[in-house]
Amino acid sequence: MIEFINVGKTYPNNVKALQDVNLKIDQGEFVAIIGLSGAGKSTLIRCINRMHDISEGKIIVDNVEVNSLKGKEVRKFRQRIGMIFQSFNLVTRISVLKNVLVSFVPELPYWRKITGIFSKEQKIKALTALDQVGILDKAYVRVDQLSGGQQQRVALARTLAQNPDIILADEPIASLDPVTARQVMDDFKKINRETDMSVIMNIHHVEIALEYADRIIGVKEGQVVYDGKSTEVTDDVLDLIYKGKVEEIQSEAEERYNV
Numbered sequence: 001m002i003e004f005i006n007v008g009k010t011y012p013n014n015v016k017a018l019q020d021v022n023l024k025i026d027q028g029e030f031v032a033i034i035g036l037s038g039a040g041k042s043t044l045i046r047c048i049n050r051m052h053d054i055s056e057g058k059i060i061v062d063n064v065e066v067n068s069l070k071g072k073e074v075r076k077f078r079q080r081i082g083m084i085f086q087s088f089n090l091v092t093r094i095s096v097l098k099n100v101l102v103s104f105v106p107e108l109p110y111w112r113k114i115t116g117i118f119s120k121e122q123k124i125k126a127l128t129a130l131d132q133v134g135i136l137d138k139a140y141v142r143v144d145q146l147s148g149g150q151q152q153r154v155a156l157a158r159t160l161a162q163n164p165d166i167i168l169a170d171e172p173i174a175s176l177d178p179v180t181a182r183q184v185m186d187d188f189k190k191i192n193r194e195t196d197m198s199v200i201m202n203i204h205h206v207e208i209a210l211e212y213a214d215r216i217i218g219v220k221e222g223q224v225v226y227d228g229k230s231t232e233v234t235d236d237v238l239d240l241i242y243k244g245k246v247e248e249i250q251s252e253a254e255e256r257y258n259v
């Protein structure tokens, strides 16, 4: 379980990206985090694996207080959490298979990862992960010869091979066309169902979030303004999450001055 207790995050420039966030996410949930640009979605996700330190409160992941971890403990903790980015974060000059194998050696220097020798068992695990996301036939192809959707699947396979408890995905479909985006979302859903890995995803496509995630967390100006089942999200809820300051001021003026 992931628990946020009164979590606040203030960046050094004094921007309060998160304020008094309280959440409990059970193992195996598929959660989409939605909200306007700058609402705090990335910050929220990246605090879970300590890519960002929080300023207030506590984050507890399976009884571990994330911010009390030090040095090696952080690296070990991060092995249990896969991270998927909008930009795929792959090494494009090497093969798909090597990119997946890299997940087995997170603590090695970069040059060792690329030149590393891997066991037969590790190769089988990597190939199985590629099979799970439907790109086994691309194992020996260089990543720069793949489409965006295929590259995101490689990133997903790399995360799968790591066998994490939690997958954090920061805008994983933002740079994909609508058809490919759905294929990648299908993969996330399948993995979530078949493996019980939790999926926590930032996403701008509201319809896709509602269709694929079981639970929606709406963030606005650093605060959680909605937390509930995706089937219960109404237009009013979406208004609450997405209505910007400009619209608020405008509608206040309309009400007050009848303009």
Ligand SMILES: Nc1ncnc2c1ncn2[C@@H]1O[C@H](COP(=O)(O)OP(=O)(O)OP(=O)(O)O)[C@@H](O)[C@H]1O
Pocket (backbone or CB within 6 Å): 011, 012, 013, 015, 016, 017, 035, 036, 037, 038, 039, 040, 041, 042, 043, 044
């Ligand atoms: N490294 C940083 N230093 C200072 N301020 C930051 C930093 N990262 C984010 N912020 C600010 O914190 C706030 C929340 O940003 P965050 O990236 O979490 O929002 P977001 O909802 O993910 O936005 P987007 O959808 O555009 O990615 C914004 O005001 C942003 O400008």
